[in-house]
Amino acid sequence: MGVLAKRKRIRGNSEIPMASTSDVAFLLLVFFIVMPMKSDEIGISLMLPGKTNKNDSAKVSQKNVAVIKINENGRILFDGQPIQLKSIQQAIRERVQANDKTVVILETHPDAVYGLMVACLDEVKLSGARKFSLKTTEL
Amino acid sequence: MNFNRSTKKETYIPTSSMGDIAFLLLVFFMVTVVFTDESGLVVTLPRAEASEEGLRDLISNVYINEAGMISIDDMIVRSEDVGQLMMRKITENPFMIVAFKTDKFTPYGVVSEVMEGLKEANAVKVFFNTDMEMPGLAF
Numbered sequence: 001m002g003v004l005a006k007r008k009r010i011r012g013n014s015e016i017p018m019a020s021t022s023d024v025a026f027l028l029l030v031f032f033i034v035m036p037m038k039s040d041e042i043g044i045s046l047m048l049p050g051k052t053n054k055n056d057s058a059k060v061s062q063k064n065v066a067v068i069k070i071n072e073n074g075r076i077l078f079d080g081q082p083i084q085l086k087s088i089q090q091a092i093r094e095r096v097q098a099n100d101k102t103v104v105i106l107e108t109h110p111d112a113v114y115g116l117m118v119a120c121l122d123e124v125k126l127s128g129a130r131k132f133s134l135k136t137t138e139l
Numbered sequence: 140m141n142f143n144r145s146t147k148k149e150t151y152i153p154t155s156s157m158g159d160i161a162f163l164l165l166v167f168f169m170v171t172v173v174f175t176d177e178s179g180l181v182v183t184l185p186r187a188e189a190s191e192e193g194l195r196d197l198i199s200n201v202y203i204n205e206a207g208m209i210s211i212d213d214m215i216v217r218s219e220d221v222g223q224l225m226m227r228k229i230t231e232n233p234f235m236i237v238a239f240k241t242d243k244f245t246p247y248g249v250v251s252e253v254m255e256g257l258k259e260a261n262a263v264k265v266f267f268n269t270d271m272e273m274p275g276l277a278f
Contacts, residue, residue: 022158025165032168041193041238043184043268048254050263070247110248114203114241115185117250118267125189136251 044121049133064101066092068120069137072111076120085119092127104132110139177213180204185243187269197234198266203241207249218249221256229262238266 068088069077076083078091096102104124108117124132179202201221202210209216211224229235237257241250257265 018158022154022161025158025161029161029165029168032165032172035172041195041198041266041268042190042271043193043238043266044187044189045191045193045236045264045266048258048263048265050258050261108247108251110246110251112247113243114245114247114250115243117247118185118187118243118269121267122187122189122269122272125187134254136247 044118044125046121046134060103061101064099064103065105066095066102067105067107068124070106070108070112070116070120071137072109074112074116076116085123088120088123089127092124092129096127096129102129102131104129105135106132107135107137109137179213179240180208180210182240182242183244184240184268184270186272187267188272190269190271193236193238193266193268197232197236198238199228199232199235200238200240201253203239203245203249203253205242205244207245209249209253218252218256221253222259225257225260225262229260234264235262236264236266237262238268240268 067077067079068083069080071077076085076088078088083091092102092104095104106117106120106124108120121134177200179200182202182204200211204210209218209221211221216224225237239250239253254265257263
């Protein structure tokens, strides 16, 4: 009797459990659905002025302009005064509060590194200034 | 009074084919996943706090590496030819957004030249790709 019982038990176990196949399939399914959603497009969006003639580009009064200048050594000047990157945001905020017509111009020297320009652009965006434009220092 | 008997019959949804359905969906999503077929150039993106997500379907990439090499659609182009190339691309897709995947140490002059080309082509929507920076974290 003991021998028979042993045999039965072995036979009963020789089966691969299939109940969890759908779980596995769903797991893979979720993975493949979610993966393309992961966007690597993260950044700062901007509108360029487009094709303009020299004549009809917008004229802005000098007193409404705040110029952030990045020179070739990587120094940042705010209206001619040296400024720390972190202070830009506050400086622009104060400017816009005092005069809501303020246009921020980010002027970058061609030899300055792009990363610094993006860092400044980031600060300008964070300050909430609506009107701003990019400019390249002419040599 | 036979009505009661028939309603007592156990109702169940057959779940044995759920795995099949899951696998079918899995195969479908695996097949339809589009991997980016552009290798571009190796760049280290700058970081920015004001980052936002861009619409992937509309984006056309411009890679510029540290040495100032420009790659569009896996072709190395000169900055003078960007305008022509973009003019062709924007007629294919008028809502195109040009994404700058530019190394943070690239001289700004190269980026500026490319932007001039974009203005010429009237491709005014640009996007500067960045890495997300967590507020308060130093870089």
